[in-house]
Amino acid sequence: MNLKDRTIIITGASSGIGEATAKKLASEGANVVLMARSKDKLNTIKDTIETHGGKALVVDGDVTKTSDFENAVSKTVDTFGSVDGLINNAGLMPLSYINKLKTEEWHTMVDVNIKGVLNGVAAVLPKMIDNKGGDIINVSSMAAHRYFPGGAVYCATKSAVKMFSEGLRQELTPKYGINVTSIEPGAVATPLTDTITDEDIKDNMKDMMGMTTLEPEDIANAIHYALSQPKRVNINDVYIVPSDQQ
Numbered sequence: 156m157n158l159k160d161r162t163i164i165i166t167g168a169s170s171g172i173g174e175a176t177a178k179k180l181a182s183e184g185a186n187v188v189l190m191a192r193s194k195d196k197l198n199t200i201k202d203t204i205e206t207h208g209g210k211a212l213v214v215d216g217d218v219t220k221t222s223d224f225e226n227a228v229s230k231t232v233d234t235f236g237s238v239d240g241l242i243n244n245a246g247l248m249p250l251s252y253i254n255k256l257k258t259e260e261w262h263t264m265v266d267v268n269i270k271g272v273l274n275g276v277a278a279v280l281p282k283m284i285d286n287k288g289g290d291i292i293n294v295s296s297m298a299a300h301r302y303f304p305g306g307a308v309y310c311a312t313k314s315a316v317k318m319f320s321e322g323l324r325q326e327l328t329p330k331y332g333i334n335v336t337s338i339e340p341g342a343v344a345t346p347l348t349d350t351i352t353d354e355d356i357k358d359n360m361k362d363m364m365g366m367t368t369l370e371p372e373d374i375a376n377a378i379h380y381a382l383s384q385p386k387r388v389n390i391n392d393v394y395i396v397p398s399d400q401q
């Protein structure tokens with residue numbers, strides 16, 4: 156399906172996968188709505204998109220705040236007239252070993268990685284139901300398939316996103332024509348690991364230097380693939396890892 160003039164909100168659009176996805180979808184003709192907390196970065200990305208002939212709107216917001224999502228949907232409708240898609244991509248990964256009891260970081264991951272996704276869905280759903288269709292793409296992780304050291308809470312949040320996506324699909328796709336996809340990437344070269352404070356995990360990360368990673372554009376292409384299918388096709392899951400990763 157052609158993305159021309161479809162309006163898609165992308166959370167976590169200020170860097171990494173979200174930024175690459177915004178640029179890709181805009182280059183395919185979509186109106187993209189860039190949501191994150193870093194307004195300056197979003198404005199720079201919007202300028203780049205517009206320089207290349209695309210259309211973008213910046214709405215700074217925190218996905219943990221329902222009012223920020225409501226504001227994003229309202230500004231989107233005011234500017235472009237509808238909301239056709241939501242990419243719940245914002246996320247954090249402050250990995251730590253459980254015995255360090257970094258409980259604040261656990262709660263932040265639950266708030267952003269899980270509740271942020273729920274807030275996004277709650278904000279767009281009434282419009283999509285009225286429109287009799289839409290696309291919801293949730294960025295989960297290979298962490299939904301397997302645990303890795305220091306990832307107990309992160310893996311739990313991404314498992315929740317994967318299973319929530321399946322529930323959404325079963326309840327919304329046949330009844331309302333809202334297609335739902337869970338994207339499950341392996342390692343991607345982004346600043347995601349910058350939030351790690353556990354020194355033991357940081358040491359482990361040094362051992363992983365040199366490991367092959369995907370580029371954010373690889374995930375953007377997977378998201379574009381899911382979005383551009385004919386309406387009758389629902390891509391349930393995209394599990395995408397570097398070719399030398401087990």
Ligand code: NJP
Pocket residue numbers: 166167168169170171172173190191192193194216217218219244245246247248267294295296297298339340341342343344345346347348
């Ligand atoms: O990371 P990064 P990625 N409210 O750090 C935003 C998943 N994933 O692109 O608010 C709103 O470049 C933050 O923006 P800002 C991962 O779990 C990745 O890799 O300005 N936005 C930034 O734009 C995540 O779900 C890998 O700080 C908030 C964005 O989130 C998604 O991919 C592997 C926010 C993070 O961008 C994108 O992450 C995998 C808030 N409260 C899954 N908090 C990987 N990179 O290897 C953060 O399996 N953001």
